[in-house]
Amino acid sequence: MPQFIYNTCPICGSKSFSVIGTCSLGIVNIEKPDKVQAVKCKKCKLIFANPLPVWNKNDFSALYGQSYFPAMPTSNIREYLTPERRYKKIEKYIQTKNQNVLEFGAGIHALMAKYLYQEQHWNIAIQEPSQEFVAVLKKDFPQANVTGAEFLDMDTNKKYSLIYADSVLEHVSNPIDYIQKCADMLEAGGVLYFISPNEYSFRNWLSTLVKKMKGKPGNYLSPFTVPYHLIGFSKKSLKIISEKTGLKLVKRIKKHDYESARFIERNEGLLKYPVAWILLLADLLGWGTNQEIILRKDK
Numbered sequence: 001m002p003q004f005i006y007n008t009c010p011i012c013g014s015k016s017f018s019v020i021g022t023c024s025l026g027i028v029n030i031e032k033p034d035k036v037q038a039v040k041c042k043k044c045k046l047i048f049a050n051p052l053p054v055w056n057k058n059d060f061s062a063l064y065g066q067s068y069f070p071a072m073p074t075s076n077i078r079e080y081l082t083p084e085r086r087y088k089k090i091e092k093y094i095q096t097k098n099q100n101v102l103e104f105g106a107g108i109h110a111l112m113a114k115y116l117y118q119e120q121h122w123n124i125a126i127q128e129p130s131q132e133f134v135a136v137l138k139k140d141f142p143q144a145n146v147t148g149a150e151f152l153d154m155d156t157n158k159k160y161s162l163i164y165a166d167s168v169l170e171h172v173s174n175p176i177d178y179i180q181k182c183a184d185m186l187e188a189g190g191v192l193y194f195i196s197p198n199e200y201s202f203r204n205w206l207s208t209l210v211k212k213m214k215g216k217p218g219n220y221l222s223p224f225t226v227p228y229h230l231i232g233f234s235k236k237s238l239k240i241i242s243e244k245t246g247l248k249l250v251k252r253i254k255k256h257d258y259e260s261a262r263f264i265e266r267n268e269g270l271l272k273y274p275v276a277w278i279l280l281l282a283d284l285l286g287w288g289t290n291q292e293i294i295l296r297k298d299k
């Protein structure tokens with residue numbers, strides 16, 4: 001059974017917030033509160049589920065089993081979003097000559113670790129909490145250090161020049177603990193890269209507008225329905241994370257995310273889908289559906 005945190009921002013600790021939406025309680029077989037709302041912290045603008053579920057190991061297994069990834073509407077798109085493109089954005093911020101990457105919450109593919117090993121000849125380490133996936137990863141990456149240990153329990157004596165997390169931190173109720181752990185495991189000059197949904201996207205703005213016109217509440221987060229998102233990072237919340245963990249926020253990108261890429265990279269044709277043009281424009285204006293965050297441990 002998960003615990004629930006009520007009325008408290010998990011980043012800045014403020015108890016002052018406004019309600020911006022209602023979240024579905026879904027059908028997942030897990031204990032739930034009577035209702036869950038999406039709220040916006042008045043101090044740091046973080047968007048979070050209230051109450052915020054604190055998942056335990058069993059809950060994580062129930063939520064992220066074999067059925068999770070096929071159910072994800074974006075999972076097929078990731079194949080088209082090459083790690084190379086992301087790496088080109090990241091590499092110029094890394095200020096160490098070593099080449100050790102840790103991909104955590106890697107799922108079943110560990111795409112960045114795979115790319116860095118095959119194309120850039122890095123040393124790779126992979127963490128994934130699902131034991132089923134760990135078995136697959138060990139088979140696919142015999143050359144890697146693959147662990148199914150809890151991320152927060154990992155050894156901090158081993159240091160990395162890049163720690164990479166694709167769509168992980170929006171799933172946990174305590175992202176600061178995770179990012180602090182990354183800070184402890186980065187070498188000086190090393191970089192943490194993570195990608196996470198942008199709840200302040202054009203897509204959310206538009207869908208909320210449509211819902212409001214129909215007299216319905218806004219459409220943010222999905223704590224009890226796939227993909228189980230608990231929080232949405234804001235610019236100010238990232239600054240607070242930077243202050244608390246000592247990692248420098250060197251870049252935040254809200255362009256070229258999955259929404260327009262879905263149409264462009266799958267070659268479905270922009271003219272065929274007029275909505276793709278709108279999403280592409282939103283991406284270019286920095287209102288994309290995802291955000292990429294680069295934090296560095298300065299020397």
Ligand SMILES: [Zn+2]
Pocket residue numbers: 009010011012013014041042043044045046
């Ligand atoms: Zn806050």
